[in-house]
Amino acid sequence: xxSLVAFETLTELxxxxxxxxxxxxxxxxxxxPSPKDDYKPVTWDTVKEDVTAVAxxxxxQGVEKGDRVAILSENRYEWAVVDxxxxxxxxxxxxLYTTLPANQCEYxxxxxxxxIFFVSTGIQLKKAVEVFDNCPDLKSVIAFDxxxxxxxxxxxxxxxxxxxxxxxxxxxxxxAAELKKRAKAVKPEDVATLIYTSGTTGKPKxxxxxxxxxVSNVKSAHEALTIGEYDRCLSFLPLCHSFERTGGYYAMMSxxxxxxxxxxxxxxxxxxxxxxxxxxxxxxxxxxxxxxLVNKSVxxxxxxxxxxxxxxxxxxxxxxxxxxxxxxxxxxxxxxLVFNKLKQRTGGRIRFFVSGGAALPSxxxxxxxxxxxxxxxxxxxxxxxxxxxxxxxxxxTMGTVGKVINGVTVGIQDLETNEIIAQVSxxxxxxxxxSKPGEILNRGPNTMKGYWKNEEATKEMIDxxxxxxxxxxGRFVDGRLKITDRIKHMxxxxxxxxxYPGPIEDMFKTSPWIDQLVVVGERRSYMAALIVPDxxxxxxxxxxxxxxxxxxxxxxxxxSIKNLYSKEIRTFSKELASHEKIRDFRLIPTExxxxxxxxxxxxxxxxxxxxxxxxxxxxxxxSADSA
Numbered sequence: 244x245x246s247l248v249a250f251e252t253l254t255e256l257x258x259x260x261x262x263x264x265x266x267x268x269x270x271x272x273x274x275x276p277s278p279k280d281d282y283k284p285v286t287w288d289t290v291k292e293d294v295t296a297v298a299x300x301x302x303x304q305g306v307e308k309g310d311r312v313a314i315l316s317e318n319r320y321e322w323a324v325v326d327x328x329x330x331x332x333x334x335x336x337x338x339l340y341t342t343l344p345a346n347q348c349e350y351x352x353x354x355x356x357x358x359i360f361f362v363s364t365g366i367q368l369k370k371a372v373e374v375f376d377n378c379p380d381l382k383s384v385i386a387f388d389x390x391x392x393x394x395x396x397x398x399x400x401x402x403x404x405x406x407x408x409x410x411x412x413x414x415x416x417x418x419a420a421e422l423k424k425r426a427k428a429v430k431p432e433d434v435a436t437l438i439y440t441s442g443t444t445g446k447p448k449x450x451x452x453x454x455x456x457x458v459s460n461v462k463s464a465h466e467a468l469t470i471g472e473y474d475r476c477l478s479f480l481p482l483c484h485s486f487e488r489t490g491g492y493y494a495m496m497s498x499x500x501x502x503x504x505x506x507x508x509x510x511x512x513x514x515x516x517x518x519x520x521x522x523x524x525x526x527x528x529x530x531x532x533x534x535x536l537v538n539k540s541v542x543x544x545x546x547x548x549x550x551x552x553x554x555x556x557x558x559x560x561x562x563x564x565x566x567x568x569x570x571x572x573x574x575x576x577x578x579x580l581v582f583n584k585l586k587q588r589t590g591g592r593i594r595f596f597v598s599g600g601a602a603l604p605s606x607x608x609x610x611x612x613x614x615x616x617x618x619x620x621x622x623x624x625x626x627x628x629x630x631x632x633x634x635x636x637x638x639x640t641m642g643t644v645g646k647v648i649n650g651v652t653v654g655i656q657d658l659e660t661n662e663i664i665a666q667v668s669x670x671x672x673x674x675x676x677x678s679k680p681g682e683i684l685n686r687g688p689n690t691m692k693g694y695w696k697n698e699e700a701t702k703e704m705i706d707x708x709x710x711x712x713x714x715x716x717g718r719f720v721d722g723r724l725k726i727t728d729r730i731k732h733m734x735x736x737x738x739x740x741x742x743y744p745g746p747i748e749d750m751f752k753t754s755p756w757i758d759q760l761v762v763v764g765e766r767r768s769y770m771a772a773l774i775v776p777d778x779x780x781x782x783x784x785x786x787x788x789x790x791x792x793x794x795x796x797x798x799x800x801x802x803s804i805k806n807l808y809s810k811e812i813r814t815f816s817k818e819l820a821s822h823e824k825i826r827d828f829r830l831i832p833t834e835x836x837x838x839x840x841x842x843x844x845x846x847x848x849x850x851x852x853x854x855x856x857x858x859x860x861x862x863x864x865x866s867a868d869s870a
Contacts, residue, residue, distance in 0.1 A: 302418045340481055369395060476495045736822060775835060
């Protein structure tokens, strides 16, 4: 296994990496200056120069140990520089999603009492200027990019990143001793970051994650993933989310891996072929899109192509399950005929993908594993820094989120009696523990310190015995954790039956005609669904079948299209229990997005928002039922 540098805090991690790679050409990060440019590597020596300059500037501005410094930015090199400078000065990183409107940014800045606010583009700078006067603790706003709207720079508190780096460079000698003292004073129990929840129910809460919380998780993640200096990670999930922060940033750094920044979420497919990553950390949505794209391509081809593809998948699954001999020869042929083309689309060097943030449909996971593109699925929350369980590289079991990581204990609490009916520690393996479903609990060094200035919410989340209550339902199957769904997502139908929509929705996502789907039916006599079609596939189908339409609304109103979806729903519902079957549906003309509010920044559906927004459609579905 690749070795780690020694560290007990994120500050030590950074300092020891700069010492290890001093005067070398070792790449730490890489980015594209513009879409037309190649990736530009940044060495650890350059990182140290930039971090020291920013850290000196922060000290010069009066930022003290424990003060909050906020960042509103997409994933980019400057984000990492500012974060590492924050850790060096003993201050606290407060990261904001770029999709947040100005009023939510204002709330977080006020609640955290942030002193300095770093922003990326002109769009984000505009938000900062809008809220600055309402944030009394805020001293200055630093923009990474010079805005196109010059008026935004016409405020005394706004400066450009290059300007403050130059100021920090001049102040380095003056603050060198203080910076060294600050870095040495950082302790494992100190808060490293405040990560605010998305705030879909009430105001956002700031989870306080300490250096110990994150470092314990980084070390366990490194052990599960075997990250080394030969690895390169493509980073595109929001760094203000704990999944990317720990898995795609700190864990990668700890193993000496290179971090390449995608230009945006929309350019990930292109950037994979340019960056040639060995590891990609993602949410299931990326894998669902690749899966459906490949399936569509096969279905549109000849019968011979479809048969070859099915044969290759069958061979790939046998090989993944450990069968060799003749299967090895067949796998080599399958790679040449089918899988190598898919691997080239991912950059040609992928060792494995990491999936988290939401459940990965088992069928999609099996597809990737059969193709020789390993997916390591894990599970956790922001409040657990975030990883609680993970499949190990080379020991993946689809349909589960793997084994409990070292140092952590996961419990299952009976939903009726509140008794702990099973608990497994990371050091307990091998184990054959199997339990019935219950609420998943966490206890260990990865458990957050609490919510910032919110003791009441902290006590609701962490009980007197130190168990953090996740709100998720799951069970152990042969020692591996299997997620059922969120407790609050559970639907109780008119007959009192409990239905978890997540697994049902995951099954339907494998349909080539369905892009997104939300199950509804609370207190109703049957289940129904709101469906966002895969419009690319649907429009192609319509043209092939002489169905005329002017727009998506007209397309989904067509009776032939409705019949197509009725047939698809009936086919998939055969796999469900009678009370889970989808009896009716409505098609929606626009996809759920982060920008329109139906998705979280990590692409999970906000059910309450969807149900409110499409309340009339839901009532229309069940109008006959209530008549």
